[in-house]
Amino acid sequence: MSVRSCLKAASLAALVIFVAGCDEQKGGGEAAAQQQQAPATQVTFVEVQPQTVGLVAELPGRTVASRKADVRPQVDGIIKERNFTEGATVKAGQQLYQIDQSVYLANLDAAKAELARSQATLDQATKTRTRYDKLIKTQAVSEQARDDAVAAEAQGKASVAAARAQIDQARINLEYTTVTAPIPGKIGASSVTEGALVTANQEMALATITQLDPIYVDVTQAGGRLMRIQQGIDSGRIKGAANGDGVDVRLILDSTGDEYAHVGKLQFSDVTVNETTGTVRLRAVFDNPDQVLLPGMFVRAFVDQGEVENAYLVPQRAVMRRPDGSAYVFTIKSDNTVEAKALTIEQSKGNDWVVTKGLNPGDHIIVDGLQRVGPGAPVSPVAAKDDENAQPASR
Known part of the structure; x- marks a missing residue:
């Protein structure tokens, strides 16, 4: 092959390699551009605002008769x-x-007769003592005789008192029949x-009487939880009284799932914690005019335990947990990117968590689409609505 032919072949090969490199570079640029222009993940959010939230504890309980008496003779x-x-x-x-009553009527009559005898003896002793009081002045009777008369009168008075006591006892026994x-x-x-x-x-017992109106409901609450509420009240974080008078208690009947018609009042809480279960007993009193509640029934009680100001209600489905158990949510920043925020949760309330720390007024919390996003990811936010035609919200 001549030198000219070799140079021509080398030039052609170099041209082919250059064209191929240009095509590859062009294709990579187009892919990067397409990746940058990919649409953001659509997520659904709710906006939260601070509010005053009432703390209500749902506790298991059992009804107890307010009074119970065994009738015995x-x-x-x-x-x-x-x-x-x-x-x-x-x-x-x-x-x-x-x-x-036959025996007790006879005993009463005997006691009355004994009183009459004792009264007659006393009257005689009194007359004798009076007469001796006059004769002692002229020394017609001895001092001993007068003293005997005084003692006889005193014995007569004691016999009369004993007879009257016997009548009272006989009358009481007669009433007990x-x-x-x-x-x-x-x-x-x-x-x-x-x-x-x-x-x-x-x-x-001859029979047993059970008073059903009013009726008690005994519920149990974890001692640690009750202590935390009390600490919150002492610090001013929670408004209200965990153990104060006038605390409302509502009931849900386990048998039907319906709410009981009457609202009860918290009566007291135990001052000791059960060593076995670690719980404290609370007792509420309810009106029961229709005797719907019977002793021994299981119920669910909702006990008002104060209020928390500047708290947030966050849907439970929006809250996630880290391996250490701490809670957090994904919020949407002003540039439509995702940010994770740690939360401090007070307790649950229905389908929400009561959050006391970690959020700001107006935060948009992601409730749907959590699995497809992460911190810093771009999103297309849609406000949560009941209808399916929700439009993306402008920020």
């Missing part, structure tokens, strides 16, 4: 009558049973019937 005897219907509502003082209801409420089944022998203060 206080004297021995045979049941002559039962004067109530099992399961009915009884009033305080209403007669429930009648015990045979009529067994009455000590409290109002619903009475259960009777454990005895007519003709049964009962004894004073026997172990077995």
Whole structure:
């Protein structure tokens, strides 16, 4: 091959390589441009503003009768009558049973007779002592005789007092033969019937009365949570009283899921923490005129525990957790890029978290599209709305 042919072939090869390099450079530039012009990720956000948020604790609870009394006899005897219907509502003082009165009427009559005898003896002793008082002045009787008369009168007075006490005791025992209801409420089944022998203060109750109106609801709250609320109140962060009078309590019935018609009041909280569960018992009192609530029912109580000012309600679906458990959200900056913000959460409220630190008024928090973005990523924000035709919001 001649030198000219070699030079021509080399020039052609160099031209081919140059053209190919230009094409490759052009293609890479177009790809970079296309990548820079890719549309930002569309996300949905909500705007949050500070507000005063009421803290409400949802706590499990159980209903407890406000009063419960076992009816027992206080004297021995045979049941002559039962004067109530099992399961009915009884009033305080209403007669429930009648015990045979024969023995107790006789005892009362005997006590009255003893009083009459003692009174007669006292009258005689008094007359004797009065007469001796006159005779002692003329020394017609001895000092000893007068002293005996004075002692006899004193013994007579003591006998009269004892006889009157016996009458009172006999009358009380006679009244005890009529067994009455000590409290109002619903009475259960009777454990005895007519003709049964009962004894004073026997172990077995004749019947049990349960007062249902008002009724108590005992709920439990973690001791640490209650302490945190109290600390917040002491510092002024939380307005209200965790254990004060007049705190409202609402109930949700587990059986139906409905809210109970009456609002209760917090009555007290225990001063000790249960060593086994680490909880504190709170007791609320509720009106129960229709006796919808029965002792032993499980309920969910919502207890007002104060208010937090300048707090934010953040949807729970927008909050994420780091491996250490700390909470954060993605917010949208003014240049439509994503920023992560750490949060301090007070507690939950419905489907939201009550946030006390970490946010600013007007922050736009991403609620949908969190998996497709990260800090610094460009986004196309859309305000969260109920309808599906939400338009991107201008910033």
